[in-house]
Amino acid sequence: MYIYSPIHRLNYQALTQISVKRDDLIDPYISGNKWRKLKYVLADVFANKKSHLVTFGGAYSNHLVATAACAARNELKSTAFVRGEKVTNEMLVLCQLFGMQLIFVDRESYRDKRLLYAKVFSEDPESYFIDEGGASEEAVKGCADIISEITDTYDHIFCAAGTGTTAAGLLRGINEAGLSTTLHVIPALKNGDFIAEEINNYEKDLSKLQLHVDYHFGGYAKTTPDLIDFIKNFTASTGLLIDPVYTGKMFYAIYDLINIGKLKKDANILAIHSGGLLGIMGMKEKLFT
Template identity: 40%
Template structure:
């Protein structure tokens, strides 16, 4: 499956295009579709018809898993970080959507959430829910990386740089694995730090990439008026919506690096739009409470 590529006119020394992975499916878009593709196939061929996973209040992964469960008719369970969220699902667009898709939500404390991958926690969950197929927070595992390897196709061979937003590192691992030898992959971390290198090294020995966290805007899901203004101006100029957690930060970083002449002259740059647009509603609620400009 190929995503549409849109050329964007920018500085005269560079040619920038954006690959619209976000348009693949309305509710399972971008890298979330890629990450879930082979995992869904495995579930549909097995006797286990329940998928359990983890996520936060505005998790793209939670929303995508819930939508996949409804579409392909298997049960989904979401273990959500934050006990206090249980009483306000109707006020949270992501969690409301997940519940509407049929996902069973369980809210646990942040302390308990930090232990979510322990064997004790998994055994306890199986005692309560029975057998289930487990996907980690963010969806990254070997099957997810395999799906993300398919983001790049032969149509992308002419690009010198491949840019991708980075969360847990699974999508980046797939891109790095499938990029051609002449291509440099640049990952824009949405979080502080470049710990995702450890994740990439699990799945590929390729070293044709770099992770930068200079554009995380203070950390995961953090945002300010500068980023909001950039996202809104980008939408007006190009008719393309960016999300505030991932792709907005990536595109801001790309533009800044072009201005700083980071890329080689006359380079062709491809930015991957990984979706995540469902999180805008929740972010706008946060911006409203802080009396800051909202994303249009």
Template identity: 40%
Template sequence: MNEIVDISSFTKFQKLDIKREDLIHPFISGNKFRKLKYILKNAKEHHCKTLLTFGGAFSNHIAAVAAAGNIHSFNTIGVIRGEELESKVESNPTLAFAKLQGMQLHFVSREEYKNKETPEFKNKLTQKFGDFYSIPEGGTNDLAIQGCAEILTPQDLSYDYICVSVGTGGTIAGIVASAAAHQQVLGFSALKGTFQKEIISKYSSNKNVTLLDDFCFGGYAKIDSQLVRFINDFKNDHNIPLDPVYTGKMFYGIFDLLKNGYFRKNSSILAVHTGGLQGIAGMNKKLKKKNLPIIHV
């Protein structure tokens, strides 16, 4: 079950609340729970027994599909980007978790992975694994948008701004589709560029949305000691953990915008915590190798 937490104490002119979607489920948290809700329902209605999806070494989506498959009695297959990872499964927290949940891991080269949407690649997978229900990388499709549209509820109508971290664009597309006319949706891209605008416009004509990549820290899954320090300070101050790929960058951005007067005075802000906390363990291993400070858990 999620909850709303008020962390407005540090800001004088705005109200800032956090919607704790990360608390929905211990293994299928936040936006991954929302994205998979109707996908799993559809797979069951079509009597599918096997789910197949795609992701990288620290993918929240891979971990969530593996856990969901285990809970709902689906076989699961994860097509993983990077052949070199096959010998490193046990030392990779995300892949080790997925394997523990019963997911069969299939490793392909990074070059081959680029062709994952082609008919030829999918035919090879069918020949190897038989029939399966395919879920796209990151989980974004029409059914996922339907689930993410349920993140906002009638109780959230009082907020002027809705903030959310952005990856493939599915989560923010659902939020934009369900946001009220008076609400401004602010998306914090976890990677360079704002290509997600195309996904958003596909599912909603709502124009009250702004995408920012100013706080991506150089690109997807990139991080430095400044961001680690912010995440640790946030945990100490509010007792709420943030992940380094998505929500850490979003809250860093929100705090920076508050400091620089971006939000209207006396406005109310709702920041959606989309989860992703399983990725902290893997990121800490990378940080240790670089002799950088680690994220406190």
């Protein structure tokens, strides 16, 4: 299947040697790593003759929008367990327009997703469980495909991480191709060392993995004035949209690592733009206040 994910050269201050894999251009709603994660999940859905996608996420989840759009385009039903109190926002409106049913659950109940799923859908033979963020072996396989699309050789590949699924796929692709490339992962969450364990669940050889856990800016969906200023300047200077939750932190990390000498300015670097730009809507007050 052909997808539109070109590699563009970036010209931003010290980042003149950086290329960007534009997975954000794959689709406006099933964007970036969400498309990758759902690709083989969808194949498994059809192989098992299921017709109802059931998944999980927060109120501003890009994954929920992607799953809803994917279901609608493939004539499937979709339902999401949404973490927290009942709200209405831009993301959930899109989900509902794509036909997704929303079930709001308290944060304590949300912790056991398998139990939630079983309570509501145990008697629905058409339902198919998709974990939060799409995390699964199928998702890792889909993200590993990124490496097979890259024709040039890079010293370093960077990606942002939430669950670590995309990183696991990239590392698998690097290992399977026998590349000497180092994979740099920027966790969006505080205390992101656990990402290595999550990656290790899917890919055992971590020798080419390097975690940078100090670019979380306070934790998931947290920001600082420095990060916001960077994102606004970066986007205005390059025309490339990045978000405060994932890709903004990744590009900030690359820029900082070059500036402090941890990366050579002439190194050949590829950044994976994993999409998720609709999530900017949940951060608009932080971007412009």
